[in-house]
Amino acid sequence: MKKLRSVMAVSMIVSAGIAAAGARDYIYVVGSSTVYPFATVVAERFGKSTKFKTPKIESTGSGGGMKLFCQGVGVKHPDITNASRRIKKSEFDKCQANGVKDIVEIKIGYDGIAIANSKKAPRFKLSRKDIFLALAKDVPDPKAPESGKLVPNPYSTWDEINPELPSYKIEVLGPPPTSGTRDAFAELAMEGGCKTFAWIKQIKKDSKAAKKSGDKKLAKQLKNKYKAICHGVREDGRYIEAGENDNLIVQKLEANPKALGVFGYSYLEQNEDRIQGSQIDGVLPEFELIANGEYPVSRPLFFYAKKMHVGKIPGIKEFLVEFTSEQAWGDEGYLIDKGLIPMPAEERKKYGKAAKQLIPMKF
Amino acid sequence: MSKLIKATVKRGQIREAVEHSLIKRKKRNRRFRALGLSAIILGMLFVGVMFASIISKGYSAFWRTEIQLPIHFDPAVIDPQNTGNPEVLASANYQKLVKDALRKQFPEVKKRKEKRNLYRLVSSGAAGQLRRLVLKDASVIDTTQNLWLIADDDVDQYYKHGQSQSRLKEKQLAWLAQLRAKGDLRSRFNASFFSTGDSREPELAGIRGAVVGSFFVILVTLGLSLPLGVAAAIYLEEFSRRNRWTNLIEININNLAAVPSIVFGLLGLAVFINFFGLPRSAPLVGGLVLTLMTLPTIIIASRAALKSVPPSIREAALGMGASKMQTTFHHVLPLAMPGILTGSIIGMAQALGETAPLLMIGMVAFIVDIPGSIMDPATVLPVQIYLWADSPERAFTERTSAAILVLLTFLVLMNLLAIRLRRKWEKRW
Numbered sequence: 199m200k201k202l203r204s205v206m207a208v209s210m211i212v213s214a215g216i217a218a219a220g221a222r223d224y225i226y227v228v229g230s231s232t233v234y235p236f237a238t239v240v241a242e243r244f245g246k247s248t249k250f251k252t253p254k255i256e257s258t259g260s261g262g263g264m265k266l267f268c269q270g271v272g273v274k275h276p277d278i279t280n281a282s283r284r285i286k287k288s289e290f291d292k293c294q295a296n297g298v299k300d301i302v303e304i305k306i307g308y309d310g311i312a313i314a315n316s317k318k319a320p321r322f323k324l325s326r327k328d329i330f331l332a333l334a335k336d337v338p339d340p341k342a343p344e345s346g347k348l349v350p351n352p353y354s355t356w357d358e359i360n361p362e363l364p365s366y367k368i369e370v371l372g373p374p375p376t377s378g379t380r381d382a383f384a385e386l387a388m389e390g391g392c393k394t395f396a397w398i399k400q401i402k403k404d405s406k407a408a409k410k411s412g413d414k415k416l417a418k419q420l421k422n423k424y425k426a427i428c429h430g431v432r433e434d435g436r437y438i439e440a441g442e443n444d445n446l447i448v449q450k451l452e453a454n455p456k457a458l459g460v461f462g463y464s465y466l467e468q469n470e471d472r473i474q475g476s477q478i479d480g481v482l483p484e485f486e487l488i489a490n491g492e493y494p495v496s497r498p499l500f501f502y503a504k505k506m507h508v509g510k511i512p513g514i515k516e517f518l519v520e521f522t523s524e525q526a527w528g529d530e531g532y533l534i535d536k537g538l539i540p541m542p543a544e545e546r547k548k549y550g551k552a553a554k555q556l557i558p559m560k561f
Numbered sequence: 562m563s564k565l566i567k568a569t570v571k572r573g574q575i576r577e578a579v580e581h582s583l584i585k586r587k588k589r590n591r592r593f594r595a596l597g598l599s600a601i602i603l604g605m606l607f608v609g610v611m612f613a614s615i616i617s618k619g620y621s622a623f624w625r626t627e628i629q630l631p632i633h634f635d636p637a638v639i640d641p642q643n644t645g646n647p648e649v650l651a652s653a654n655y656q657k658l659v660k661d662a663l664r665k666q667f668p669e670v671k672k673r674k675e676k677r678n679l680y681r682l683v684s685s686g687a688a689g690q691l692r693r694l695v696l697k698d699a700s701v702i703d704t705t706q707n708l709w710l711i712a713d714d715d716v717d718q719y720y721k722h723g724q725s726q727s728r729l730k731e732k733q734l735a736w737l738a739q740l741r742a743k744g745d746l747r748s749r750f751n752a753s754f755f756s757t758g759d760s761r762e763p764e765l766a767g768i769r770g771a772v773v774g775s776f777f778v779i780l781v782t783l784g785l786s787l788p789l790g791v792a793a794a795i796y797l798e799e800f801s802r803r804n805r806w807t808n809l810i811e812i813n814i815n816n817l818a819a820v821p822s823i824v825f826g827l828l829g830l831a832v833f834i835n836f837f838g839l840p841r842s843a844p845l846v847g848g849l850v851l852t853l854m855t856l857p858t859i860i861i862a863s864r865a866a867l868k869s870v871p872p873s874i875r876e877a878a879l880g881m882g883a884s885k886m887q888t889t890f891h892h893v894l895p896l897a898m899p900g901i902l903t904g905s906i907i908g909m910a911q912a913l914g915e916t917a918p919l920l921m922i923g924m925v926a927f928i929v930d931i932p933g934s935i936m937d938p939a940t941v942l943p944v945q946i947y948l949w950a951d952s953p954e955r956a957f958t959e960r961t962s963a964a965i966l967v968l969l970t971f972l973v974l975m976n977l978l979a980i981r982l983r984r985k986w987e988k989r990w
Contacts, residue, residue, distance in 0.1 A: 222840075224930075224938070235953060238927040239761045245929050246689060247652065252929040254842060254938045257948075274838060443951050445958075464953045471728060530677065532685070536761070537953065 222273040225253035225517055229263030229280030232309055232378055232462060233499050236533050237280050240521045243532070248520075250513035253278075260378045267502065268293035277507045277514055281500045282309065282378035290561050300505035300558035304518065304549050307527055308539035310463035310488035310496040311383050312475040313370075316455035320364065322356075322476035326494060329478075330391025331359045332368050333437050335430035338395055346397045351432045371440040371447045372460035382497040383460055384429040387478070390494060392428035401427070448473060463488060463496075464537025488539045496539065505556050518553040522546070615969075619962025622754060625764060626717040627709040628683055629745040630662040632691065634702045639695060650695050655688035659710065667736060678733055684711040686765040709747065714763040714956035720748060721959075728955070754963065758929045759945065763956035766949070768964050770931045774844055774924075774939030775913060775971075781848020781935055782855060782912050787905055789852070790859030794901075797860075798867040799889050818857035825854045826918030834922060841923030842938040850918045855908040862904020866897040899986035906979040910972050916943040942968045 227237055234257045245252025258266065260281040267279035268289060285303070293301060313329070315322060331337050336348040356363035373380040393399045405420035431437050440447045444461040448469050451459045458476065463483060466475050475483035479494055487493045501521070508514045520526060527533050529540050540546070551557070636643065639653040663679050664670065670679050687710040694701060694708075712720070716737065719727040724734070740746045758770030801807045829850035833839045839846050870893050878888040919925070924940050925948065932939035940948070942964065949961040 231951075234927070235761065241927065242761055242929055255927040256842065256923050257925055257927075274840070444953070445951065462953075468728070468953045468955055535681075 223512055224251040225278065225511055225513055226276045227253050227255040227278040227280065227501075228258045228266045228276045229256075229278075229501070230260040230282040230378055230499070231257045232260075232282040233280035233306070233501065235464065235536055236306065236499070236538050237501065237521075239532060239536055240517070240526055243526075244513075244517055244520045248513065248516060250516065253513075253517060264289045267504070268296055268298055270296045271298055271504065271506050273511070275504075277511055278501055278503045278517075281502065282497065283381065284498070284500060285502060285559075287561060298504060298506070300556075302503040302505055302518070302552060302556050303559035304501050304503070304522060304553050305541065305545065306499050306501060306521065306538065306549075307533065307541050308488060308496045309499055309537075310466075310483050310493055310539060311379060311386065311460065312463055312466040312483040313387070313458055313460055313478065313495075314451065314466055314473045314475045314483075315458050316451050317472060317474050319366075319455040321474050322363065322458065323480075324363070324476050325360075325479050326387055326391035327394045328356075328360050328363065328391065329387045330389075330394075330428070332356065333370060333388060333431055334392070334427070335432045336427065338398070343395060344397055348427065351434070351436075354436070366456040368436045369438065369454070369457040370436065370460065371438045371450055371457055373444075374439040374441065379460070379462060383495070384431065386495045386497065388431075389428040398424065398427055462537070463539065467537050485539065499538070502559075503553075503556075505558055508556060515556070518556075522550040522553040615962045615965050619959055619964075619966045621721045622959040622963035623751050624721070624748045625751040625753070626712040626720040626746065626748050628712045628716070628740060629707055629709050629747070630659070630666060630683070631705050632658055632662050632708050632710075633705040634658065634691075634695065635661070636703045639702055645699060647696060650699065651692060653692070653695075655691040655695075656685070658691055659683050659687050667739075675732065678730055679736065681713055682716050682733060682736065684713045684764045685762060686711050686760075689765075709749070711753075711764055712746075714954060717764055718956050720746065754960075758931050759927060759940070759948070760929065761927075761952075761954075763952075763954050763960055766957070766960055768942065768945060768967055770928055771940050771942045771945035771964070772967070773931050774847075774928075775941040777844035777932060777935045777939060778847040778851060778941055779909055779913055781845055782851040783905070783909060785848065785852040786855045786859055786908070790856050790905070791863050791901060793856075794860045794863030794867060795889060795894065798864050799893065800885070814857050814860055818861060821917075822854055822915055823917040823921065825850050826921030828853065829918060830921045840936065840938070842926050842928070842940070843936050844932065844939045845935040846922050847919050847924055847939075847941065848935065850922060851912040851915060854915065854918060855912050858908040858911065859901075859905050862908070863897070863901045866900025866904065867893060869900065870896045896988065899982055903979045903983045906975050906982070910975040910979075913941075913971060913975070914943055914968065916941075916947060919944055942971075 225241075227241070229237075234255065238255050241253040241255055244250065256263075256276075260283055263276070263279035263281065264285065267276050269275050285301075290301070313322070313324065331351075332353060334351055337351050337353075339345055339347045339349050340352065353359050353368060355365050355367055357365045372383065393402075401420055401424045405417045405424060408414075408420060409417035440450065440459070444465045447459040447461050448465060451457055452472050459473070466473065466483060467485075481487050481493045483493055483495075488496045503514065503518060523531075524546075525531050527538065527540060527546065529543075531540070534540055541549070552559075635658060638657050639655075640646075640649055642649075660676075660680050663683065664676070667679060670676055690708070690710060715728050716733075719729055719734075719737065727734075729737070737746065753765070754767045755772075756769055757765065757767030760766040797807060797811065829846060833846045833849050834841055839849075874892050874896065875888050878892045879885075883891065919941060924944050926938060926940055927948070928938050928940050930937075946961055946964045946968065949957045949964060
């Protein structure tokens, strides 16, 4: 009897749930954990200063967010997804196939990736080549770097790579492969150093040439080879995956002054009294230098909105306007206080217009 | 041994042999007791270190720093047309009032950059304080009032921990010293920590949203798993016949209790969200997932409690002519209730501290509004702790520890309740 009654109760609750899922009066945002600290600030202000409800923001990672976003149109699916990289062609196509037609692309600013150590130790002056040689899985043979021969990374201290660097053991704490920060780090810092070897760069050129001549298979093969060389991180314990928690990396750096850490600029800014960012190719990770593009390891941040949800879910348009207003992403806006690096005024104008007029993106 | 005894008997030295082995045995006894004691001491030490670390880091979050400023409620800013319309009052630029007051306090600040640093002393939540004040009582407009406003998190950290941990600039420190000298800087109990939802500004962030979310989730879990679990236990223990099927079910229930909780999260994502189409982040779905997780615990505890009721009770009831069902519900179940409740409360405490399955169903989200029902998006206490621990702002460290303290308090209370219930109702046979 009791069981029967509770079974009935469960089915009633479930059916009530399905009925209630038919409406949603708040904006639903998913996506990158890097954009999360910025999107949440905008959401909070938006909720407090307008008559709309505060948007719900889930931190799912860029890839996970795209997957949810492109699943379809309707109240069940998110209205906006944040990304710490541009949408991929494959993702865009999947969106289109699932009926998510008009996507508004907004770039919100830049995020610098800092390579930092404790203030108790001297500041590192690195080049992207140093970073590549210190962290790559396989490196060009040190005896004959241009011979085209790769050997497993033989370096164990920094001064073996570059005599000007300290004689510390190579020990770098950084994000795991699932993280967007890691992708950007591999692409910008490591690949940047990797490309300085002419023969590795040639692989990429060959791949492009093959693509042009129509040999897709060879092009893909070469491209994968290039990626494996440039993006492969060593797995012998010199690069330590410290999880997605950047605060943890900061604490570990303080405890171990000889180690370096890789994380977003906003964490460096919050902990400036304890840690210092390394110079990369002669440029420090400082606000102005990241903003004007001199600092080489920085990446753009985006969000994508579904135009088809505008008018169905209240407040989307207003939320976009708030996000792209000067008081948010302008040179002195509140997002900048939270560590976002602003775009130049011209870019802001372009994307601000896209947000106001809901101009769909083209691939 | 026997050889030894024979040899000693031969020499007539039994007494010595016994004494010899006695010393050894006593030594062993002492050694074992010392090991046991040191294990307990070590365990207590770890617990002590954990609590000391959490409390020492977290207690300061229960205080907040406030700055006193004379605020002029300028009608030209709040309601220039003198409409008295609450909507106009709500959307006015209260930030400007705070800025004006700060500039008046420190008239020497002229440069743009310096002004920005000055404005940063007061939290952006101060505007909300003023808005609430005006909406509550419009007569404050056009008056000047001395108000205590929430300080920014950097100021808060400086006030609590001193200069060593501060990100403030020298000028800002000088302004704060001036305020302090005038008695315009104080520390007060942080009531808003318990009354507001999440925020990205550490000084405004509170745990109310997470506590209410946890409450709804536990409510759903309790409402579903207690009746289902008890019914299943009664059926298996009192009514079912022992055969291959019930054995199989029993083995499966025991196995389910050992399944990692993340698996239930994946199951919940596939069944409740993707198949039934329930909304993500809703306490209902969280409750359903945790129900799956706690059911085996409750069934096993309830069965043990039912089993401990002596058969003589059942036989007496049956002998007096009661039906099987009357026997169970009038006699056996009431006697087993304390055990069942203890098991359920411990199961609930486990569910309260669970994060992993909730990650899968979208409860790791930034939610400011306090949930009003089991369908509203919500987060729960352990997830809130996880989110704060990952925030860049330094001041979130103490809030993380404070939230852990709140969670631990709830867990301790629930366990105390379980112990009390057992003490009060338990019968020994």
